[in-house]
Amino acid sequence: MEREIVLPGQLLSENKTDSGPGTYVKDGKVYSLLYGIKNTRNKIAVIPFSGKYIPSGKDFVIGTVIEVTPSNWIFDIGSPYDGLLHVSEYPKRVESDRMPGIMDVGDSALLRVKDVNPSMKVELSMRERGLKPLKVGRIIEVVPARVPRVIGHGGSMVSMLKKETGCEIFVGQNGRIWINGNDSDLDHLTEAIEMIMQQSHTTGLTERVCQFLRNEKDVADAEESIDAEEDLAEEEEAEDEDESEIAEDTYRKVDALLDETDE
Template sequence: MDRKIVIPGELLSENEQNAGLGTYVEEGKVYSSLYGVLNIKNKVDVIPFSGKYIPRAKDYVIGTVVDITSSNWFFDVRAPYTGMLHVSEYPKRVESSQMSDLLDIGDSAILRVKDVDQSMKVELTLRERGLKRIKIGRVIEIPPSKVPRIIGHGGSMVSMLKKETKCEIFVGQNGRIWINGPEENLDQLTDAIRLIVKESHIHGLTDRIYEFLTDKKSNVDVDSYASPGDDIKFQEDDEIPDDIHRKIDALLDSSED
């Protein structure tokens, strides 16, 4: 069954104890404040279809440098507010003159939100394991509201994507995803992520994405068996196939486009 779509102002619960994310309480009743899908667990939440990313402390984000001052880098984190990375939050000591050598305007990095104050001043940090400047791979953007769908329940979706495409994936809370791996797998992964975004409100998503990823592989098998020629036999050999699979995937991908 598909999830229930709710619109702003829709009555969700008579009990104000149930008020969760994306809701508001008026006269003891819970109403939706967003246009999205209803999610009832302990509380009644509304997961929006769209919306801007609002930074919160401890979020992992992917940002792009937009400005450098004497002691701060300013990052675009796809929020209404720019993020600030002070030089003291860089893993090592940095002189003011070196700042643009380490992180120049246009460079991206995986960061963590250290703190967000009342006036929405966003402080970022790089002083943590796994946080770094992005040198290779790709960054793709999705609506921030779809991030939980990419991750899946307890990370089920993202680990399945990693396993099936053999790519590195890092999902920022701000809807930027860094992926790295062989080019052809990146294309496939990008397609899979686009599909997740498109069909995120329909149930059984992880299974369908799994089918989407494995389907492409089985297509490759069928095609290669069907086509004449000696080289097919390579397919049955366990030593080579991965690489060839990928190449044929890429061919299939490009011919589909």
């Protein structure tokens, strides 16, 4: 089951049609471009251990305003390239002089990459459900290459985190994660995400993180009164059922998706 660690320039395949992301073809053979882990499925891809976020269309990102111009907000999106959010991409009509009132330098927002042109001009959009300027919560930064791990297979990790902590979570492809909830839950969640980062190359991670969060919760509960504890326990049970339902559902959906793409 172990996946092989590969290095730049390592021969991966003799067949050039195997070339996937993170590889290149020379003389009809496929070589690795990156230092990372080889992923052999359909095509050979190399998932890097580290690296910067490079924006691409349709990515969800979390940005921080670094400048407000008469018609654009300029966002730092944790990549070598800044993102532009034109006023017309804001859900409501905004007059130029009101722009700083909506988002000023230092404010963060949930965004989507609308388009990236070849010279890496990044256009952002907020015209989509769920996207908004952020007023509350925390932002955690992680290695962008490990974002898929936080999301988990078919979103399993992220939905588990949500159920266990009761927090709102938004995972940006640029390695920024926005979380919102009450303080102690956020602390637990932050620890859980750190745990995911440290153990990102291990198996059965979702289970372990789930266990970890439950333990944390038990400790917290123990400090409360007995009544509250009972209530919580009931709630927890209810949540558990809830979770399994949702998880199953997610898996079904993913399976359907996989079927589609396989065809």
